Amino acid sequence: MRSERRVIFQVLAWVLLLNLALLCIAPxxxxxxxxxxxxxxxxxxxxxxxxxRAQPGDTIVLTEEKYAGPVIVNKxxxxxxxxxxxxxxxxxxxxxxxxxxxxxxxxINILQHPAGGESAAIAVHANEAILEDVKxxxxxxxxxxxxxxxxxxxxxxxxxxxxxxxxDTKLGQKGNGIDLYNSHHYRIEQxxxxxxxxxxxLENSHRGNVNNNRLYSSRYGIHCMYVEKTQIHNNQxxxxxxxxxxxxxxxxxxxxxxxxxxxxxxxxxxxxLFDVQNSVIERNLVEGNRVGIYIELSKDNQLIENAIIRxxxxxxxxxxxxxxxxxxxxxxxVIEAEAxxxxxxxxxxxxxxxxxxxxxxxDGISEIPYAINxxxxxxxxxxxxxxxxxQSPGMTFLSDMYADDREHWTTDSGPRMKINPLxxxxxxxxxxxxxxxxxxxxxxxxxxASLLLGTAIITIIYSGVSKS
Amino acid sequence: xKNWSLAIILxxxxxxAAGCGKTKHEAQAINEDVDVCVVCNMQVKDDAFATxxxxxxxxxxxxxxxxxxxxxxQENGVDNIGMDYVRDYNDKEWIEFDEATYVYDASIRxxxxxxxxxxxxxxxxxxFAKEQGVGQILSAAELANHSWQQNQDMMDHHDxxxxxxxxxxxxxxxxxxxxxxxxxxxxxxxxxxxxxxxxxxxxEAQHDADNDKGQQ
Numbered sequence: 001m002r003s004e005r006r007v008i009f010q011v012l013a014w015v016l017l018l019n020l021a022l023l024c025i026a027p028x029x030x031x032x033x034x035x036x037x038x039x040x041x042x043x044x045x046x047x048x049x050x051x052x053r054a055q056p057g058d059t060i061v062l063t064e065e066k067y068a069g070p071v072i073v074n075k076x077x078x079x080x081x082x083x084x085x086x087x088x089x090x091x092x093x094x095x096x097x098x099x100x101x102x103x104x105x106x107x108i109n110i111l112q113h114p115a116g117g118e119s120a121a122i123a124v125h126a127n128e129a130i131l132e133d134v135k136x137x138x139x140x141x142x143x144x145x146x147x148x149x150x151x152x153x154x155x156x157x158x159x160x161x162x163x164x165x166x167x168d169t170k171l172g173q174k175g176n177g178i179d180l181y182n183s184h185h186y187r188i189e190q191x192x193x194x195x196x197x198x199x200x201x202l203e204n205s206h207r208g209n210v211n212n213n214r215l216y217s218s219r220y221g222i223h224c225m226y227v228e229k230t231q232i233h234n235n236q237x238x239x240x241x242x243x244x245x246x247x248x249x250x251x252x253x254x255x256x257x258x259x260x261x262x263x264x265x266x267x268x269x270x271x272x273l274f275d276v277q278n279s280v281i282e283r284n285l286v287e288g289n290r291v292g293i294y295i296e297l298s299k300d301n302q303l304i305e306n307a308i309i310r311x312x313x314x315x316x317x318x319x320x321x322x323x324x325x326x327x328x329x330x331x332x333x334v335i336e337a338e339a340x341x342x343x344x345x346x347x348x349x350x351x352x353x354x355x356x357x358x359x360x361x362x363d364g365i366s367e368i369p370y371a372i373n374x375x376x377x378x379x380x381x382x383x384x385x386x387x388x389x390x391q392s393p394g395m396t397f398l399s400d401m402y403a404d405d406r407e408h409w410t411t412d413s414g415p416r417m418k419i420n421p422l423x424x425x426x427x428x429x430x431x432x433x434x435x436x437x438x439x440x441x442x443x444x445x446x447x448x449a450s451l452l453l454g455t456a457i458i459t460i461i462y463s464g465v466s467k468s
Numbered sequence: 469x470k471n472w473s474l475a476i477i478l479x480x481x482x483x484x485a486a487g488c489g490k491t492k493h494e495a496q497a498i499n500e501d502v503d504v505c506v507v508c509n510m511q512v513k514d515d516a517f518a519t520x521x522x523x524x525x526x527x528x529x530x531x532x533x534x535x536x537x538x539x540x541x542q543e544n545g546v547d548n549i550g551m552d553y554v555r556d557y558n559d560k561e562w563i564e565f566d567e568a569t570y571v572y573d574a575s576i577r578x579x580x581x582x583x584x585x586x587x588x589x590x591x592x593x594x595x596f597a598k599e600q601g602v603g604q605i606l607s608a609a610e611l612a613n614h615s616w617q618q619n620q621d622m623m624d625h626h627d628x629x630x631x632x633x634x635x636x637x638x639x640x641x642x643x644x645x646x647x648x649x650x651x652x653x654x655x656x657x658x659x660x661x662x663x664x665x666x667x668x669x670x671x672e673a674q675h676d677a678d679n680d681k682g683q684q
Contacts, residue, residue: 170501219511225580226619274508
C-alpha cells in the first residue's frame with residue numbers, strides 16, 4: 001500500500017518538476033522566435049551576396065530554405081532553387097531583375113509581396129533568358145520582359161497573392177502573369193497561370209511561340225496587341241473573362257486551343273479577334289462561352305475546322321469582311337451566329353446543327369444556303385435592354401418577318417450536312433460533367449422497362465388481386 | 469381664385485419644362501465589371517486613360533483610350549454628342565475634352581497605344597512632359613490635326629534601356645510617319661481607301677521584318 005502511494009507521489013513530483021522546467025525554458029524560446037520575426041533587416045540569407053560572389057558562367061544552387069530579395073543578376077549565371085528554395089521580396093523592385101544575357105532561373109519559388117506599378121516577381125531586360133519551373137505568387141506582375149529577345153519561359157506556375165486583410169482584388173487592378181513588350185522570338189510553354197489580369201500579355205512582340213499553357217480565372221487568358229508572325233497553339237483557357245483577346249495582329253496562327261466556360265462576365269468571349277489581318281484560326285474548340293468567336297474589323301483571315309459548341313452566341317461578326325469561314329461545326333449554340341455589316345465573307349461548308357439542309361446530289365453539302373438573320377443583334381445593339389425579349393414569341397415572329405437587305409446577310413452558301421467527326425472528338429473528351437457512358441441506350445431502356453414491370457406486378461399483387 | 473390657381477399651375481408646368489430642357493450630360497463612373505470600350509471591346513479600366521462620351525439622349529459610351537473615342541467620332545460624327553470627357557492623368561477627375569491639355573509621344577504607353585494622356589491644366593501637362601523627357605503638348609483644337617498613329621513599332625530597339633523615354637526619338641518619329649497610313653486605317657476601316665492603306669502598311673511591315681533580319 002505504502003510503497004504504491006510513494007510511487008504515485010514520486011511520479012507526481014517528477015511531472016511537476018518537468019512542468020516547471022518547461023515553463024522556464026518556454027519564455028526564452030518564445031523570446032528567441034520573436035526576436036527572429038522582429039529582427040529587421042531580416043536574418044534571411046541574401047541572394048544578392050551569392051550572385052555578387054559568383055563568376056560569370058557559374059551555377060548557384062540554393063541550399064537554404066528561404067532567401068531575401070531583391071536581386072539584380074548582371075552576369076551570365078544559372079540559379080537553381082531545386083524546387084524548394086523560396087525567395088521572398090518585400091520591396092517594390094522586382095524580386096529578380098535580369099540584366100545580363102543568357103541567365104537561367106530554375107526551380108525557385110518566389111513570393112512578391114508589394115503591389116502597384118509594374119512591380120514584378122521577375123523582370124527580364126536582357127536576351128536569351130531561360131525561366132523554368134519557377135513558382136510565383138505575386139501581388140503585382142509575374143514575369144516581365146522588356147526588350148528581351150529569345151526568351152524561353154516554360155513549366156512555370158504563376159498565381160495571384162492576395163494581400164492580407166483586403167477584399168477580393170478586381171481583375172483589372174492586378175498585374176499580368178507574363179507580360180512582354182518589344183521582346184521577340186519568345187517561347188512560352190507549359191505554364192499555368194491563374195487569377196491574374198491577363199495570363200499572357202504580348203505587345204509589340206513578334207515571331208514567338210505560345211503553346212500548351214493553362215490559363216484560368218484571369219481577365220484575358222492570352223492578350224495580343226500588335227503582334228506578328230506568332231504561333232499560339234494547344235493552350236487551354238477556362239473561366240477567364242475572355243480566353244484569347246487577339247488585337248491588332250497580322251500573320252499569326254492560332255490553332256488547337258481549347259477555350260471553355262468563358263461566361264462569367266457580360267462581355268465574355270472564347271476567342272476575340274479585333275483588327276486581325278491575314279491570320280489562320282483553326283481547329284480550336286470553344287465551348288460553353290458567352291460568345292464562342294467574336295470577329296470585328298478583321299480581313300483576309302481563315303477560320304477553319306473550329307468546333308463551336310454550347311455557347312450562347314456561336315460566332316459574331318461585326319464589320320469583318322473577306323474572311324474565309326469553312327468547315328467549322330456549330331453545335332448546340334443558343335444563337336448560332338450574328339453578323340452586322342459583314343457581307344463579304346466566304347462562308348461555306350460549315351455544319352450548323354439547326355440549319356435545314358437539302359442535299360440533292362449527295363455530296364454532303366446542302367443545296368439550300370443558310371442565311372443569318374441580323375435582326376435581333378441590330379435591335380439589342382441599339383438598346384441592350386431588349387435582350388429581355390430574347391426568343392420571346394414576338395421577337396421570333398419579328399425576326400422571321402424581317403427580310404430587309406437579305407442579299408447582304410451573312411450566308412453559308414452550302415452548309416455541310418454532317419458534323420466533322422474529327423472536331424466532334426475533342427468536344428466529347430472535354431465533357432465537363434465527366435459523364436462517362438457506362439450503359440448503352442438499349443440496356444438502359446431494358447432496365448427501366450423491367451423496373452416498371454416489377455412495380456406493376458407488385459402493385460397488382462398487394463393492392464388489386466389479393467383484396468378481391 | 470380660379471384664375472390664380474390656373475396661373476400657379478401654368479407657372480409650375482413652365483418651370484418644370486424649363487428644368488427638363490436643361491439636361492446635363494454628366495460623366496458616369498466606370499464599372500470595370502461591365503464596361504468595355506465601344507470601339508475595341510477591351511475592358512475599360514478605371515484609370516486615367518478612360519474617356520467617355522455622353523450622347524444627347526443621355527447614353528454613356530466609354531472608351532479605354534482617347535484614340536478609340538476619336539475613332540468613334542470619325543465613324544459616327546459629333547452631332548449627337550452631349551458632352552465628351554477625358555480624365556486628368558494625376559487625379560483621374562473627369563474633365564471636358566475641350567478644356568483638357570494633352571501630351572503625346574509614341575513612347576507613352578496607353579491601352580491602345582495611341583500614346584496620348586490628358587491633363588486638367590497646362591502646368592501639370594508640362595510637368596509630366598518634363599518628367600518623361602519627351603512629349604508634345606497639345607490642346608484639344610490641336611488634336612484635330614493630330615495623326616492618331618498607334619505605336620505599332622516593328623523595329624527592334626535593342627540599344628535603348630527603358631522604353632519609357634527614348635533617346636533616339638528623331639529616328640523614331642521618322643519611322644512613325646510611315647505608319648501613319650496604318651493608324652488611319654484604324655479610323656476608317658470600311659472606307660474605300662482601306663485596301664490601299666492596308667497594302668501599304670503591310671509592305672512596310674514586310675520591309676521592317678527584312679530589316680530586322682539584317683540587324684541580327
